[in-house]
Amino acid sequence: MSRQNLKQQIYSQVARIGKAACHGHRLELLEYLAQGERTVEALAKLTGLSVANTSQHLRVMRHSGLVSARKDGLYVYYSLAGDEIVRLLSSMRRLAESHLADVGRLVRAYLTVKDELEPIPRRELLERARKGMVTVLDVRPPEEYASGHVPGAKNVPLKELAKRLKELPKNQEVVAYCRGPHCVLAFDAVAQLREKGFRARRMQDGFPEWREAGLPVEKTAATESRSGKN
Amino acid sequence: MSRQNLKQQIYSQVARIGKAACHGHRLELLEYLAQGERTVEALAKLTGLSVANTSQHLRVMRHSGLVSARKDGLYVYYSLAGDEIVRLLSSMRRLAESHLADVGRLVRAYLTVKDELEPIPRRELLERARKGMVTVLDVRPPEEYASGHVPGAKNVPLKELAKRLKELPKNQEVVAYCRGPHCVLAFDAVAQLREKGFRARRMQDGFPEWREAGLPVEKTAATESRSGKN
DNA sequence: CTAGTATTCAAATAATCAATTGAATACTAG
């Protein structure tokens, strides 16, 4: 085997990693998988893709080794194949944010003021939450909350937020988080809350990054991990 | 703009970063750019692509913000748009190595024994080089050496290695490096040297990573940075 | 100005990839 061939083979192998992450839908899937394992159907529903299409995308990512699958009964549960992948995704996001002017603008599209919307760093949040100084708000769907959340966080899915405002304190800061730096759930929540006169901020990044950082995670005990439909 | 639209727009923007790195040729170009700025023609020659094709690939990476260009006289000099990109590339390589069994195998295809070929960490090399305990060998072409190298490193391009063996000490360890963890130059050099009875090892990764790690870099004074052909 | 060079562009073709469809597989429950 010639040196030139070897080189090209290596590059195209490494490019397979890139290929797994060069499509919007696949990125979205990866982001959901960063939160825990999911079935094909669940992922299809979350992303709005057809089941077959979802399956195809998962297939290519599986061949690139980014995603692993385990079959249990009727369902195939997919998950990320390692923590390194979360780091790759963060790296891509950071690059996108700094190099593509559009992204930052899009992310802030909903928000009026930027000043007070600076996210609160994870460590700082952890300390202040321990002292009972803030209310931590998890705005993801209950299943995601159940499979792991920031200790002491209250789960109010975004959809229910409007109805459940009275459960939240007006005299204390509320810190919302969701799936990651580009997940719009927390942005929305903060926007809604601020509109209603609450003192609200976002947490830095989201839950996958929190777990990745090695910070404590709380789980709801009897997780119904094989719920039929969500 | 709906929430769903916003989300998809963000994902597809981030995917643009992935797209810049999901093609073998582009990865190769990025790797060369990690060593310093290059003209289109130089890159085309290095990669074996046509000039037009190289230009096209550079164009898409430029639009993704990974690569920047500066025109000086007749030439356009391309370079990486930031250090974060070196990190992204490392991340991809690490993933490829751990998740794609093929890559590790390919990289080691030339090598007989693995044991004594463990690379020497950068920090360790720096210390031992300062004490004069090792000979550091840069096996890249002279132009790359000139634009920056490990302090005290001796430049012997791989092609000339066989002829210039007498310049190297037999009683001292020789540590070779080249462009990065998957660059085969250093592998080849080590294999050749060991065959001739030298004590040779590779340095961890390569020069771009050395610089990225913030370690000292030496430059040849009067760099002829606008050399016509290389 | 002209000749020469580096790069880019535009258009065309070749190659690859995404998404859909309908059938096939693999499993569970009865």
Add this chain to the structure above:
DNA sequence: CTAGTATTCAATTGATTATTTGAATACTAG
């Protein structure tokens, strides 16, 4: 076993992307 469900596969279509070609642009040197 049969009926039902989740997932995958194979084949097709449509869309995007890679590469080549030849011409256009932008610059330098004389």
